[in-house]
Amino acid sequence: MSEEHYLELCENPVQFENASSVNNVFFDEANKQVFAVRSGGATGVVVKGPDDKNSVAFRMDDKGEVKCIKFSIGNKILAVQRTPKSVDFISFIPDYPHLECSQECKMKNANILGFCWTNWNEIVFITDQGIEFYQVLPDKRSLKLLKSQSVNVNWYMYCPETAVILLSTTAQGNVLQPFAFKSGTMSKMPKFEIELPVVPKPAKLNLTERDIAVATIYGQLYVMYLKHHSRTTDSPCAEVVLYQLPREGSCKKTNVLKLNTTGKFALNVVDNLVVVHHQSSQTSIIFDIKLREPDCALNVHQPVLPGRSIHPYRIPLTGPAAVPTQPPVPCELYSSSWSVFQPDIIISASEGYLWYLQVKLPLTVNLLQDKGKLMDFLLRRRDCKMATESGPSRGSAARERPVRTQAVIDQSDMYTHVLSSFSEKKDTCHKFIIAVLMEYIRSLNQVQITVQHYLYELVIKMLVQHNLFYMLHQFLQYHVLSDSKPLVNQQLLHTAQLFHESTYPPAHQLSLDMLKRLSTANDEIVEVLLSRQQVLGALRFIRSVGGHDNISARKFLDAARQTTDQMLFYTIFRFFEQRNLRLRGSSSFNPGEHCEEHVVYFKQVFGEQALMKQVTV
Numbered sequence: 001m002s003e004e005h006y007l008e009l010c011e012n013p014v015q016f017e018n019a020s021s022v023n024n025v026f027f028d029e030a031n032k033q034v035f036a037v038r039s040g041g042a043t044g045v046v047v048k049g050p051d052d053k054n055s056v057a058f059r060m061d062d063k064g065e066v067k068c069i070k071f072s073i074g075n076k077i078l079a080v081q082r083t084p085k086s087v088d089f090i091s092f093i094p095d096y097p098h099l100e101c102s103q104e105c106k107m108k109n110a111n112i113l114g115f116c117w118t119n120w121n122e123i124v125f126i127t128d129q130g131i132e133f134y135q136v137l138p139d140k141r142s143l144k145l146l147k148s149q150s151v152n153v154n155w156y157m158y159c160p161e162t163a164v165i166l167l168s169t170t171a172q173g174n175v176l177q178p179f180a181f182k183s184g185t186m187s188k189m190p191k192f193e194i195e196l197p198v199v200p201k202p203a204k205l206n207l208t209e210r211d212i213a214v215a216t217i218y219g220q221l222y223v224m225y226l227k228h229h230s231r232t233t234d235s236p237c238a239e240v241v242l243y244q245l246p247r248e249g250s251c252k253k254t255n256v257l258k259l260n261t262t263g264k265f266a267l268n269v270v271d272n273l274v275v276v277h278h279q280s281s282q283t284s285i286i287f288d289i290k291l292r293e294p295d296c297a298l299n300v301h302q303p304v305l306p307g308r309s310i311h312p313y314r315i316p317l318t319g320p321a322a323v324p325t326q327p328p329v330p331c332e333l334y335s336s337s338w339s340v341f342q343p344d345i346i347i348s349a350s351e352g353y354l355w356y357l358q359v360k361l362p363l364t365v366n367l368l369q370d371k372g373k374l375m376d377f378l379l380r381r382r383d384c385k386m387a388t389e390s391g392p393s394r395g396s397a398a399r400e401r402p403v404r405t406q407a408v409i410d411q412s413d414m415y416t417h418v419l420s421s422f423s424e425k426k427d428t429c430h431k432f433i434i435a436v437l438m439e440y441i442r443s444l445n446q447v448q449i450t451v452q453h454y455l456y457e458l459v460i461k462m463l464v465q466h467n468l469f470y471m472l473h474q475f476l477q478y479h480v481l482s483d484s485k486p487l488v489n490q491q492l493l494h495t496a497q498l499f500h501e502s503t504y505p506p507a508h509q510l511s512l513d514m515l516k517r518l519s520t521a522n523d524e525i526v527e528v529l530l531s532r533q534q535v536l537g538a539l540r541f542i543r544s545v546g547g548h549d550n551i552s553a554r555k556f557l558d559a560a561r562q563t564t565d566q567m568l569f570y571t572i573f574r575f576f577e578q579r580n581l582r583l584r585g586s587s588s589f590n591p592g593e594h595c596e597e598h599v600v601y602f603k604q605v606f607g608e609q610a611l612m613k614q615v616t617v
Contacts, residue, residue: 004363007275007284009331009346009355016048018352025349028070029341030117030160035069036353045069048354059092072117077136079123082112084111087125091138101141106132106148116158116165124165126156131165131179133186147186151177159214159342162221164189164245166214172196173207178225178245192243192251197229215269215342217289221245222254224274226265238262240276242289255299263506269343270357271382273304282334283307286359288377303378304434305367309333311360315351377480379407387413411452413441419458430466434459526551530559535572549583557598566605573602577612587612 016025017036026035033049033458042059043066049055056075068081071092078090091099103125105112110127117123118133123143125132130150134143157193168174174196178189194212196205213224229236242255256585258275268275274287285303292299305532314328337350344357361381368374378384384407419440422433437459444451463472529538535556542548553576560572576595577587589595602610 002428004367005308006115006305006312006360006363006367007270007286007308008358008360009313012360013356014048014050014354016352016354018350021222025347026069027339027341027345027347027354029158030073031071031075032345032354033071034347037066037069039065047071047075063088068114070115070117072123076120077138079115079117081112081115087112087115087123087221089136089138089143093138096138099138099141101143103134103139103143104540106145107150113153113156119183121182122181124179124181124186124289125195126153126167128153131167131186133181135184135196139373146184149179149186150348155209157209157212158216161216161343162422164214164221166223167606168207168209168212170205171206178211178251180247189245189247190250192245194223194225195241195253197227200304210462213267215267215273217242217269218272223251224267226267228262233340236262238265239289240267240274242274254417255289255301257289257301258303260302266338266340267342268340268346268357270359272380273359275357277340278307279334279336283309288380290380291373291376302378304373305364310357315353316496325496379409381407411444411449411455415452415454415458431464434462434468437462508555530555533559533563535559535568536565539572539575549579553579553588553589553593554595555600557595561598561601569602570606570610573598574612581612 001233012598014034015274016034017038018025022036022038024035024037027033031049033047036046036048038044039062039289044057044059044063046057047055055601060080061158064081064082066080068079071077071616072079076091076093078092080088080090082088085477086102086104088102105125105127107127107129110129113126115123115125116613121136121138123134123136125134130148130153132394133146135335136143151167151171154173156168157166158164159166165179165181167177167179169177169191174233175191175336177191180187194207196207199205207225211226211228213226215222215224223245225241225243226238227241228238238259238261240257241253242257243251243255245251256502257274259278261278261281263281264279266279270286272288272290274456275284277284278285285307286305287301288304289299289301291301291304310333313331315331316328324378331348331351331353335348335350337348338350339347341347346355346357347353348355359381361378361383363372367398368377395602419437422436433598437455441451441455462468463475502562526538526542529535529541538559539548539556542551556572556576557569560569563569567569576589580589581587584590589599590604599611
């Protein structure tokens with residue numbers, strides 16, 4: 001049996017010049033862009049993004065080695081850091097093309113660790129002494145300081161989806177200070193401490209940025225800490241500890257993901273699943289924090305599925321040495337040159353590829369033996385329903401990720417994808433199919449969900465198909481199948497009554513009984529009786545419910561003539577003459593009733609003298 005690779009690299013990766021042909025490669029986590037920078041005379045820059053709209057190439061003056069380079073949102077302004085003290089800006093706005101300015105950090109003796117765009121014209125400098133929040137004014141070729149905060153910083157981490165920056169503070173680096181940015185405002189959030197593992201004295205353990213990742217899972221912001229325990233402890237295996245970081249209130253430890261091994265790891269988040277890559281074994285495992293183990297403490301999780309490697313990927317050969325018939329070469333998975341970015345990005349600078357990691361849901365079905373857990377797992381995935389509208393495509397400029405709740409499999413889904421196809425399988429026992437249908441209907445009734453008529457119709461179809469008329473009779477008589485117009489009209493009426501009445505005579509009366517119980521189906525009852533040429537019965541019924549003054553005379557006269565019973569026609573004709581006289585003072589039919597042909601027929605059969613005499617006043 002071939003190994004189920006339930007993780008794969010996307011088929012259409014972002015390709016860029018590899019590290020061997022350029023001086024530096026940078027990745028911008030906000031715009032998901034790769035910058036390939038080549039120096040020499042002038043500095044050439046090629047920017048590749050998720051689609052062609054985000055791809056651009058340009059040259060700029062060589063003013064020194066580029067340490068960091070990023071576009072603002074929408075590629076409007078380019079920021080380039082070449083020194084520890086300042087950042088240069090180049091406008092790409094059509095109204096202000098190529099206007100340049102430079103900004104030094106305000107804090108004395110501070111060094112810029114990096115910067116983050118929070119809006120198309122708002123940027124944050126992170127220095128070793130704090131943060132500085134600026135608004136860029138391209139028309140004035142200057143920046144305006146909006147707010148700053150002094151704090152000793154070891155390193156920082158940015159989540160572009162939520163515009164939250166984490167600053168690592170204190171000597172051990174394990175006290176994290178978050179800041180949130182929105183529409184020109186900077187908010188200081190409560191700081192929190194990451195619990196470091198205990199190590200033998202006098203050794204000390206520091207928290208580094210390699211041990212931390214920040215991502216949104218199920219709409220909530222989490223700080224993920226890759227915790228390596230000392231080999232001297234009882235449980236030396238590593239684990240991932242999740243801290244939930246709300247907009248308001250303090251951060252709290254919420255989940256622990258057990259990795260059950262040691263070594264070098266990397267983290268991704270794909271479709272709200274935490275993916276942990278293990279380099280030495282070249283495998284990956286996934287966790288769903290919505291699933292909880294019944295035999296574990298609250299919020300302690302084991303992998304949902306057994307570890308598997310990412311599906312093999314082949315890279316086509318390019319360049320002058322490439323031969324058209326030469327097959328693609330295998331990509332080295334879990335390479336030490338790989339860089340992993342949140343939420344779902346893997347970059348190989350040596351090969352010049354940016355991939356999006358994906359989960360192949362069909363291959364997970366056979367790996368999760370607990371079917372209840374499997375259903376919970378599948379229903380929370382982005383593509384769990386074929387009918388679900390997909391979000392922005394991978395190439396869409398808007399990389400917004402909508403907050404998803406668990407999907408709902410409704411009755412139409414069950415009918416279309418399970419029950420109807422299930423019932424068409426000839427090798428499946430019809431009694432089993434009917435039992436499944438009835439159990440599904442029972443469960444809907446139990447939770448007070450109105451059962452859709454097509455489910456009832458499918459039950460009736462199965463019962464009629466297999467001549468189980470007595471069972472159908474019982475289901476209807478004891479209201480196991482609820483009364484409804486569609487049920488009677490579309491299925492019972494046309495199938496049971498018209499075609500199977502000779503096989504099971506009570507079918508007709510059952511349909512009438514159901515219609516009578518509805519109390520809103522008088523027209524349908526009349527139609528059923530007329531279709532069976534029970535014209536007098538239809539007339540008696542409509543009189544009993546008080547609707548005889550509004551019924552169509554022509555409809556009843558048509559039905560009476562079709563019976564070829566002349567006395568029946570006479571009776572019906574006389575009834576409507578009397579109605580006309582009572583309502584309008586004349587026995588004649590109005591032109592709008594279109595009964596002329598029936599008047600002519602009445603005269604031919606019974607003579608003109610048989611017509612009611614007009615009353616003169």
